């Protein structure tokens with residue numbers, strides 16, 4: 237089979253779409269409602285939860301794929317708005333942005349310290 | 352024969368049909384989600400930095416602007432989830448033998464049910 | 480309805496030498512059982528013989544009478560005046576195609592794309608005639624039947640913003656037709672077709688707006704066909720990375 241390199245970006249996009257669809261609403265309820273109401277006292281438990289290694293890895297996968305999901309979609313929005321000719325530059329910008337987000341996620345999650 | 356008349360497609364094309372507006376709204380959810388992902392990084396970083404840094408972020412989450420932001424991204428994320436699950440069976444239909452499972456049930460099976468489970472687990476993890 | 484009732488049609492008029500089209504209004508007798516095509520035929524017969532448009536079967540099978548009717552791609556032999564009366568109806572050529580004349584669009588580009596995906600059955604080994612026919616089970620037929628219902632009316636192209644933005648985009652019907660052959664148990668041409676299909680101007684040009692499926696008069700679901708082709712391509716690509724994957 238002949239393949240365009242788009243197959244790779246699209247696979248990240250759709251895997252990220254699944255991750256975002258499954259996790260984002262609940263995470264938003266957590267950070268928007270539950271954490272503010274539990275206040276500072278919750279730090280120890282939250283720290284313990286997110287630094288549990290399986291959770292860290294899960295968070296990394298969610299963040300990494302979701303970043304590429306968003307990057308791909310934003311690229312195509314801009315192409316659809318008339319920047320088709322600049323698709324090369326858009327790819328650098330959008331996938332580059334997603335890569336920076338992914339690296340930042342890796343750094344933050346690796347330096348959480350142990351719960 | 353070149354230069355013949357052809358319906359132009361301006362940048363505003365997505366305003367021209369209701370379905371195009373819904374499409375663009377769906378795609379634009381990614382901008383909101385991307386913004387939220389950055390916030391998650393900031394929050395995780397603060398969690399790692401210790402109780403004091405964490406307090407600073409969490410206290411600010413009660414500010415009207417933060418609440419408004421959360422409502423906004425939540426609406427976008429919800430729209431993304433619903434449109435995504437509804438479209439999944441179109442891209443990945445499931446079959447029982449030779450019969451295609453109705454999109455409605457396939458969406459529940461592949462999307463809404465796992466969504467419910469995942470959401471419950473996430474909420475349990477931050478309240479226990 | 481009064482005996483002399485009429486309905487107004489605003490019809491797009493454009494000659495090859497015109498830079499852009501204009502609308503001309505016609506007051507046509509209103510009949511409850513008339514479709515838009517009947518009204519156009521009445522105009523041509525009794526009001527203005529210079530009006531140009533295509534049609535043939537008058538029953539939704541030939542696919543030649545597609546037009547924009549109040550901005551919506553439709554077969555003009557399948558939409559009734561009744562649905563619009565007493566309001567007027569705007570009739571335009573299908574969007575995103577060069578206009579030959581009035582309501583007639585240029586098909587050249589579409590036909591070239593159609594040909595590029597080799598829309599015929601490709602056998603790896605041709606059986607001799609005396610070996611008999613290529614048999615197929617009902618299940619194997621069901622796998623592609625839906626995609627074989629396309630009548631090439633191009634309504635889906637006029638509903639697709641990517642077609643409007645990217646001249647080279649293969650478009651919904653052509654990709655659905657490629658799937659029609661790729662999913663046929665008698666066909667081994669998927670590899671050859673993938674050059675055109677698995678390309679930025681092929682399946683990857685599509686952003687799943689989904690309107691092609693909505694306007695299709697034959698329930699072909701080209702949008703679904705394209706997304707399924709993307710999933711299949713991704714599976715194939717990743718499986719090749721595995722040491723035990725197919726080569």
Ligand code: SF4
Nearest residue numbers: 629630632633635695
């Ligand atoms: S897929 Fe449907 S809308 Fe498109 S050309 Fe074929 S019959 Fe017409």
Ligand code: FES
Nearest residue numbers: 537541542544556
């Ligand atoms: S005239 Fe044949 S499809 Fe309308």
